[in-house]
Structure formats: structure tokens, C-alpha cells
Amino acid sequence: MSLKIHVRTTVNGEETEFLCEGRQSLLEALRDILGLTGTKEGCNDGNCGACTINLDGRIVDSCLVLAAEAEGKTILTIEGVASIDGLHPLQQSFLEQAALQCGICTPGFIVAAKALLEQEPDADEHRIRHWLAGNLCRCTGYDKIIRAVLDAGAVVRGAK
Amino acid sequence: MTTTVERPTESQRRFKVIGTRPIRHDGLGKVTGADRYGADVQLPGMLHAKMLRSPHAHARIKKIDTSKAEALPGVKAVVTSRDLPIIDDKPIDLAETLGNPRVLAENALASSKVLYKGHAIAAVAATSPHIAEEAAELIEVEYEVLQPVLDVREAMKKDAPLIHEKLTTHEVQRRFTRGDDTGVISNVASHLQFKQGDVADGFSRADVVVEREFTTVPVHQGYIEPQASTAQWAPDGHLTIWTSSQGSFGIRDQTAAILGIPQSMVKVVPMEIGGGFGGKIGTYLDPVAALLSKKAGLPVKIVMTRKEVFEGTGPTSGSYMRCKIGARRDGTITAAEFYLAYGAGAFPGSPVGAGAMYGLAPYKIDNVLIDAYDVVLNNPKVAAYRAPGTPQAAFAVESTLDELAEKLGIEPMEFRLTNAVREGDRQVNGIPFGSVGCVEVEEAIKNHPHYRTPLNGANRGRGVAMGFWGNGGMQSSATINVNTDGTISLITGSVDIGGTRVAVAMQAAEVLGLAAEDVVPTVGDTNAVGWTGITGGSRTAFSTGIAAITAAEQIKRTMAERAALKWETQPEDIEFEDGVFVSKMNREDRLTFKEIAASMMATGGPITASASSNPRQVGVSFAATLVDVEVDRETGKVQILRATAFQDVGMAVHPSYVEGQMQGGTVQGIGWALNEEYFFTDDGTMANSSFLDYRMPTSLDLPAIDTEIIEVPNPGHPFGVRGVGEVSIVAPMAAVANAIHDAVGIRMTSLPMSPGEVLKALDEQQRAGK
């Protein structure tokens, strides 16, 4: 068997080291090695967005990134979105707007939407629909998700 | 963005908790990533398994050699159908298909024949999923490749290759029965007929008759979470399965039957489930993971890839249908004839019976003849998909009806209202409807701002269609335990796919005068709670709701007894109002729910109650879709401009989650209408088995989906609840087809109405000089 690769990263604010195989994806490393199962797998080929994480400030499908590529990078997963002070406004508005049914897509949507609101808290409906087009949800028809992101945007801007 | 019409619902006027929108109890774990789904199970020493699947759509298995796989370092166990006790040496008897564990077993691991590309043949457990995958590829299978049968009409031909050499056609008189064996061998598993009145006479009295053919292809439920199962077979024979399914008891009972072991030896622990829509009722992986665990002596997890989900789990039926409807000039329908042939996939059991029964349900028609055929094909065995079998039928009926209205010169909604069914009208099987909201739904459409606002612009059109679904009843169990601080815990057997914990908890809270937040709902494993049917058939808020209400009523009675003891009176003399027990004898004697709970240990011990439901009066549902589209004449692309879903829900327990069901079903219907399809090559390979090529709607493809909740209470539920989960998917395809016709004058009779198909129809229209 191949030699394991030593990877040093920052995950959700903590310096984190792990050993992985060359063929393992970052999604596998997060879930199977680090036990961070909040990031979900829906397709393993970059077409559903359930595995969305933030890597050095950019949202990526972690199933398309090799674990070894995370060396020296900063990762944010769903487990790092809430803080000790409470839920992120997106998490709160997803709950209030009933923007989830089965919830399997929710971590991906929240991580993706968070990156949008950090840059554009005043994103309008069309912009949000565009930004989230890489995240599939089969349950909700997206309506309540879009409303939740609009609402959270208002909170982030301080307009609500 | 348009907004959902906000008006006080019936429930808000009558109830304290029902009709409000509390935050769901399990929400926190879902927005923080803490909740654990099927694939999130991790156990010490756990192995990972992968399946070997057939590369052929139809072939005989001559030989399986697993020796190379077994020799690969890291491999701990390999299984094939030879390890399954019940298909070990017996050939499968398809005459008993209904609920036959051997069919499920044969689908989980093929024995002598593979019946579709992706049919599982063997499985390997190893120390990593990558090793398991490598090992599965080392298994050598010798096949005798046979000609696949992929189209319903081809499969029905006399000289079609037989998928099952001994399958004979059954004549079915009643749905859900196997019927009489005709002894005729063919790919037609069954024929079901409904007949009322005299259709020849009915058509002779019609002024206009429209007859059209329709076809649809299989589409997948498309849940985002692939199937996953983890099994641990302990040395003492106890088997534990952690899985995300629509029903833990169903998985337990199927697995026990396939493995030939008592139900008491199997415990199924429900994980959170990432969508099901009917596709996670049947077992695929659980018995396989169990066998691997038994062989390896370690826990084994299997997670499907997306490709396996598409190729190896059930889509819904493709279909061929012929619909003929006649009406008089005044708009009265005089007769209807409906022919349906549905593909069942590899084993009998398509939902054609539901299509036959429900397609024409919104209309009172005295003369009806319906013929329905269940046909086996070399496709994956079909599984339930939201209102199974009915969307196809509604596509045919509602499109034919729209054309008939046009030919009669009657506005389509008027035409529908003229013929709308009411309580007491007979269904196609002769049984009269109970309380139904068909007229109420149709009136709501006519009064809706969407309907009343004119649609302007070139190549734009509006369409409407009705939908019906019978909803499920089935049994559920619930246990309530009172805490000394006056809160309660509520344990049910219903897995929560989209907010049923909160919807059931709210019903218990309503009975006991508590807040929704005072209830802690838990989904119990199969050893912790009474038998409970699947979360499916739109039944959970209804039937598990009844179980919770019944248990809550028992709690109330016990509390009244405790108060009676204290006041030295009879429990019958005690009233319960606004969370307070009051003595009718002396209205000064008052005890709150909390006070009785606080003193329960001293007044007789813990207060608990368990109850089960066995509902007789299921509330059936009518719904409708109203949709505006714009057709791009250059590309054939259809854009949805506006969509409104209407639905009679009986009583909306948690309106947000009711709206969510209506929106989700509508969007699945829009995907089915415009993009989704299993695209098979001639050899039976699904050519688009990824989310890239199997195009489900994204947020960018859609507008806001407005909802109009209609509440015609169901007398069979204490609060009037009807099922809400499924019916919203029934109408969208026909509504979109009717809108396309309104926009550009073409009638689309095949699904999906993808750009290429629309373009073809536009070209034909041009050539015909219309």
C-alpha cells in the first residue's frame, strides 16, 4: 500500500494534522479521518454541492479536492459556522423560515451562502439563485432557502 | 419576488398550537451539521463494502469466481446470492410477487440471471472503501448475454424475449391483490380493469371526443443522500442495522425475511434520512451488509455511489397511455376510456393501479372503461415515487381534457368545475368519495391573483391541471412519558424526512395544552417503540398524529384520575381547559398540568401512555398547479415564469412544512416535465447516470413557488388532517404542457418536454403550416 501523506491545515480555526492516502479526497479526509461528518456526500463528482466547504476563502466541492492539496490551507466546514455566542444568522433564518426538510443539503447551502453574504450582504433574489445554483436541494423547491438567505442578508447588514 | 398569500387559516382560528410555525425540534442538528445520516455511522473496527454490479441489462450468470478478490490484502469477506438462505437453491416464484422477500433478495443479489444493468451480483468488505472497490473489480463473472427488452410496447408483443420464463399474466379485480392466474406466459404481469356504466353509449352522446396517446420515461426520486447501511452481526446472532430508510420496521421485517431469521433478532436504528420520496422503502443494502458482517465478524458499512443510486435503485415507471374523453356542448363529460401500460422494471409491481384509479378522479364521469397493464422490462425494479403512478396518468388525462375544453370553446377551469367530483360521487371502482375538496381547490384557483392577472408577452402561456392522490393510512405507534417539570417526551416510530417530528409533537401539545417546545420528540428504534409503518403515503402527520393524540388523551385521563383522587371526586367530573384540570363539582379545585406532573410520584407513580393508530377514514387530497411559461422558439427551452400550487390539506398542522411539501412536489413535477429522464442506449445502459446529465431543477431554473392552502377538514382525524406529502407532484407536468400549448400552440404528448422535443414539435407545426 502507498505511503501515507502528512497534511497540516487549519480546520474551523484549529490547527489540524492528519495522515491520508494520495487517492483520498478532502471530503473523505474530513468525514472519515477527522470525523467531521457535517459535510455530506451526494454525488462525489462535483454536481450536487452537498460537500461544499470554504477553502482559503473560496467555496469548493470538497469531493473534487484531494486531501493532500489542503496542505497549509484554511478550511471552514459547517461545524465551524456557529460560534460560542450562538448560531450564525443564516442558521437562525434557515430554522425560522423552515428552509430545510430532510436537511442533507443544508450544510452545503449554509457554507455557500455564508461566503456570498460576507461579500454581498445585499445580494438580491436573482443573485442568490445564481450563487446557489451549484447546490442541489430535492426537497424544498428552493423557495424557502432563497427567502432564508435574503432574510439573513438583512440581519448581516444590520437592517433587521 | 411574489409572496405566499397570508390569511388566517381555519386551524389558526380553532387551535392554539395547530396552525402555528414553531422551530422544528431537530432543526439545530441539521443547520450545524451535528445530525448523523446513513453514511455518517462510524463504529470501531468497521469495514467498508462495495458491490459488484452487472454490466449487462439482460444475461444469464454462468459462473462467479471470487477467489482473486478474496486474495487481495485488506479484503475480509465476499458474498454472493449463494450466501442468502432463501434463494440458495430455490428458483424464484413470481406468482407471489407481492411482498415476496425472495424478489427483494433476488434484487439485492442476483442468483441465476441479471435483469438490468446495475443489478447487484456480489459484495466485498475490506478495510477501506478503495480496497473494496478494487476487489469487486477482481470478481470474475461469466455471462450469457441475452437481448434486453426496454420499451413497454415492445415487451408486450407476442414474440418479445421473455424476462422471466415462467411469468404469467394475472387478471386483477381489486388493487393490491394478485388476481387470477390466466396461465399465459408473457412479460405482462397483470391486467387490471375498472368499468362503470356503458362507454359506447356515453361516447355516442358526446358532441366532441378527443383521443390522444402519451408516453413517459422513467425518472428517479433524486434524493440527495445515496442509500447507506451499516450492519453488525453479533456472535450471539443479534443483528443491528443503522440505516436511513423511510421505515425502520419495514427494513427490519424485510431483512429478517430475506435472511430467514426472527424479527426479534434484528434491531434497526433509524439514522436521519436525506430524502426518500418513496425510494427508500424497499431494502437494497441491509441484508448484504449483514451477511458481510456475519462472515467478517466486524461491522460493515455500504454506501452507494450516485451512479449506483441511478442504476441500482428504483426509478418510477415509464409509460404508454391512451386517453379518450367525450363531452357534450354544454361541457358535461359523457364518457372516458383510458389505457395504461407501465414499465415495472425487472420484477412485477409498477404503480399502474394507482394511475388507473386516480388519473380521472377529479371528474364525475358515469361511463368509464380503464385498462391497466403491469409490464416487466430490463430496467431497475421500479420503486415508489411521490404519489406513485399518478403523475403519469394525470399528464394524459389533464392534457386530453385541456384539448377537449379548447375544442368545445369552454374555458378550462369552467369545464373542470362543471364536471368536478363532490362527496358521494363514485370513484372508478364504484366506491363513493367521502369528504373531498375538489370544488374548493378549483374555486380557489379562479379567485387567486395569479389566475386573475393577465399574462402578456409573445410566446408566453398559462396552464392549469388538477391532481388527486388517495393518501395512506396504515398503523403507527407512539409513547408519551411525562416529566416532573410538566414537559413530555414523545417517542414514535416514524422517521422524520421533512418536519414530522414537529408536526406530530404539535398535535400532542394541542391535546395537552402544552407549547410545542414542551414536547421532546424522538424517533425510536425498532426495539424502543411499537410497530410503525413507513414515512410515506402522506401518512405520518395523519396516522402517527392520531397515535400521538390517542396517547395524549390517555395521559389526560390519567391526570384527571390523579386529580379526582385528590379532590375525592370522579374523573368524569373533571374538565380540562387551557392546560388546567378543573373540578365541575367545585370550580375552585384547579390543578395545572405542571402541578399534577410535579406530584405524580406521590400520587401513583410515573405517568406514561402508549397508543397505536389504525385509521379507517383516510383523507384523500385534491391539488392543482397553475403555471406561466415562456417558450424560446430558437432553442425550444421552456422557462417557468410563475407557479402556484393549490392543495386541500384538511388542516395545516405546521403551515411552513405544508407549504414546503407543496413547493417541493411542484418542483419535482417541473423537473419531470422539462428535463428529467432515464436515457437508455440500445443495450440498456443508462447514458446519463450522474447529476450532471440527469438534470434536476436548480435554484436558477425556478421562480418563487407560491402556495395556496385549502382546508376542508378530514372527518377521519380529530383535527381534520389530511395527508400532504405527495399530491403536489401530480399536476405540474400537464399544467406545463397546457401552458406550452397556450404559449405556442403545440401539444406535447411525451415527457420530458426538453428543448429538443419542443423544437421538434415547433418544426412540425411550421411544416404543417399552422
Ligand code: FES
Ligand atoms: S458530493 Fe461533492 S458535489 Fe456532490
Ligand code: FES
Ligand atoms: S432539504 Fe432535502 S435535499 Fe434539501
